[in-house]
Amino acid sequence: MQTIGVLGAGAWGTALAATATKAGRDVRVWALEAEVAEALSAGKGNPVFLPDIELPKMQASSDMSILADCEAILSVVPAQHARACFNQLNQYLTPGVPVLLCSKGIEKNTLSLMTDVVHETMPKATPAVLSGPSFAADVARGLPTAVTLACADEKLGQTLMKAIGRSAFRPYWSNDLIGAEIGGAVKNVLAIACGIVEGLELGKSAHAALISRGFAEMTRLAVAMGAQQQTLAGLCGLGDLVLTCSSPQSRNMSFGMALGQGRSAQDILAERNSVTEGVATAPALTELAAREGVAMPICQAVHEILAGQKNVDEAMTALLNRPFKHEGF
Numbered sequence: 001m002q003t004i005g006v007l008g009a010g011a012w013g014t015a016l017a018a019t020a021t022k023a024g025r026d027v028r029v030w031a032l033e034a035e036v037a038e039a040l041s042a043g044k045g046n047p048v049f050l051p052d053i054e055l056p057k058m059q060a061s062s063d064m065s066i067l068a069d070c071e072a073i074l075s076v077v078p079a080q081h082a083r084a085c086f087n088q089l090n091q092y093l094t095p096g097v098p099v100l101l102c103s104k105g106i107e108k109n110t111l112s113l114m115t116d117v118v119h120e121t122m123p124k125a126t127p128a129v130l131s132g133p134s135f136a137a138d139v140a141r142g143l144p145t146a147v148t149l150a151c152a153d154e155k156l157g158q159t160l161m162k163a164i165g166r167s168a169f170r171p172y173w174s175n176d177l178i179g180a181e182i183g184g185a186v187k188n189v190l191a192i193a194c195g196i197v198e199g200l201e202l203g204k205s206a207h208a209a210l211i212s213r214g215f216a217e218m219t220r221l222a223v224a225m226g227a228q229q230q231t232l233a234g235l236c237g238l239g240d241l242v243l244t245c246s247s248p249q250s251r252n253m254s255f256g257m258a259l260g261q262g263r264s265a266q267d268i269l270a271e272r273n274s275v276t277e278g279v280a281t282a283p284a285l286t287e288l289a290a291r292e293g294v295a296m297p298i299c300q301a302v303h304e305i306l307a308g309q310k311n312v313d314e315a316m317t318a319l320l321n322r323p324f325k326h327e328g329f
């Protein structure tokens, strides 16, 4: 597998394109913004979404036909834009081509996971999922991490791992696509909650308790949707949850911190050109949890705050006054 297409040149698409280039692949990048495509093609990095990081030169275009006939596609557009992009991408795919889903979110209103969106828009494609603890800036700088690469077919999974893996970017194979998707989507909402706890200065004990109970929520939903429990204990679940809930380098966590400090969601988002996936995923997750009959009180509290149904203090008081119960998933 030599020719790799990358759909989306935000911070993560750019970092993955750089990784695959360093791994020796022939990489082609589709960027929505012409200025990003021009800068990447000229070897000037990505001044919009990954400024001040030196990157290898790569072929890029804002014309999606650049992805025609690639042997694999990495999809790295924000979850709420995936469907529109896939509708356009479909015409350029060869039958059976793997589409490795690297974004972390659930589609609003339809409650579709990204694999569902692939099935509905690109029936020729074979979906796979890449998820795990990985800040784009770290990966683009060549700092080491490990991620889950979930693919139903182990042989195809191995081929994809060899195509994009390097010593500093270590994929581990799993056959559990649903587990990998749910882990990545839910951790973003939980990171907003952790940020709120941090912004309210509730202390590190509260922070750790929230991560642990959040992990129980994530696992409950994933298992109810057919995932394997052990997947959530891996890189795409606990691994990414710990990373995203631990550092203001996370957009979701820093968004939550600002909310906890009393700022409005609208004001915080207006200052950003980057995506904060947990914001759109929170309402979708609340609906999905209700549909599956799964209790997700922390994620629901985030949704209630974002929907203006409760302020942060009211949401926190409600969480702390839930009935005592048996621990566990």
Ligand SMILES: NC(=O)c1ccc[n+]([C@@H]2O[C@H](COP(=O)([O-])OP(=O)(O)OC[C@H]3O[C@@H](n4cnc5c(N)ncnc54)[C@H](O)[C@@H]3O)[C@@H](O)[C@H]2O)c1
Residues within 6 Å of the ligand: 008, 009, 010, 011, 012, 013, 014, 031, 032, 033, 049, 076, 077, 078, 079, 081, 085, 102, 103, 104, 105, 134, 135, 136, 137, 273, 274, 275, 276, 277
């Ligand atoms: N940045 C990270 O560290 C990181 C790591 C792992 C996963 N992810 C996931 O990758 C996905 C992309 O995030 P990112 O950080 O690369 O993005 P980003 O915040 O750096 O950039 C925003 C992206 O959204 C794109 N965009 C905006 N409007 C669009 C539209 N109408 N159609 C298509 N694309 C549009 C922009 O072109 C750009 O690529 C998200 O799901 C995120 O959760 C990000």
Ligand SMILES: O=P(O)(O)OC[C@H](O)CO
Residues within 6 Å of the ligand: 104, 132, 133, 134, 135, 136, 188, 191, 240, 243, 244, 249, 250, 251, 252, 253, 275, 276, 277
């Ligand atoms: O900056 P965030 O919160 O979107 O998190 C980035 C990655 O998903 C961390 O693995």
